[in-house]
């Protein structure tokens with residue numbers, strides 16, 4: 001099977017094949033990007049206690065050396081996200097503008113959604129993942145980074161029906177044969193088959209139709225995969241343009257990566273391909289401007305609610321003049337702007353504040369981690385390093401403070417929360433996150 005892959009790559013890459021093969025035999029590069037929605041670059045770099053080196057391709061991406069990045073302070077504090085270098089390209093190419101409605105159709109585990117919000121956080125972002133288990137991983141990654149977009153778990157068809165002709169920007173980072181992962185997991189080639197590639201190409205072409213449906217007239221759509229296969233990349237782009245002659249393929253002007261490979265009369269120079277030849281793993285990116293006859297559909301918003309106990313909690317914790325409160329599945333959510341109406345598949349609509357149990361309010365960890373609320377917290381306690389490390393293991397801390405809830409910070413970064421009672425800071429760090 002691997003032989004077939006190499007034969008096909010030889011035919012695809014021509015003169016560059018030998019260098020590609022050599023680069024592919026090396027180890028994968030390990031990169032992280034910095035979560036500048038949480039802290040500025042210098043602060044993040046001070047907290048990172050392992051070796052990093054800036055990449056030349058994206059100034060927020062760094063090569064790193066660490067065997068267990070998930071156990072570092074910077075990771076725990078949501079200041080970094082492990083993301084392959086070329087996987088940061090689709091969000092950079094889409095580059096949504098302020099106040100727009102952006103849909104990430106296949107969002108889990110979340111790297112590109114996070115990247116979109118790092119580029120522009122003043123957007124309404126719907127992060128969708130059809131697989132419910134993966135959607136929950138997406139939610140926990142976003143919460144760790146303190147980000148609070150809308151999260152849904154819907155089939156892309158249902159998503160497209162719900163938001164038909166409404167999105168200003170759409171990212172379709174499609175399921176694919178994943179060859180960009182080969183240097184990380186060589187066993188991928190054991191399952192290499194033309195049948196599988198064709199099946200995926202058919203699925204991607206259906207998803208592209210859902211992306212088209214979601215887009216309003218004048219919207220931008222990025223189609224990306226992490227494979228080198230022409231059927232899943234250039235051929236799908238070509239077929240999409242054939243089906244929608246008014247859609248334009250835009251020129252991705254980037255000084256790095258390679259142009260697409262030639263297919264029929266497709267303007268392949270407008271596409272971007274990244275592979276080990278470019279010092280990364282694998283990404284294909286196409287940018288379209290959508291033109292269609294349908295008018296942009298009306299956007300409906302949810303009706304906010306009030307709840308005395310919840311409002312009292314929010315006002316005790318935050319110095320905030322105005323917010324929108326919503327209730328969904330027993331939980332209360334806070335947003336700084338109105339939230340879209342979503343009838344099904346909703347996992348999270350904004351910042352989860354907490355829930356009521358017999359008129360007693362139980363706050364959520366994500367309320368205290370939300371970046372958008374960080375400037376408004378009135379009640380907080382700054383921890384020393386030893387205290388932060390102790391708290392993270394699940395132990396109580398002791399301090400002479402008034403009873404009540406507090407945001408805990410380390411180097412001013414939101415860690416979690418505590419309920420103080422007679423000098424004991426009870427540990428509220430979620431069990432699954434302790435170490």
Ligand code: SAM
Nearest residue numbers: 106107108109110111112130131156173174175
């Ligand atoms: N954008 C993500 C990121 O940056 O972390 C990676 C997305 S991954 C390449 C593709 C996603 O598509 C997977 O999470 C997978 O569960 C989802 N997927 C698989 N089959 C699908 C289908 N039939 N419809 C919609 N999504 C699907």
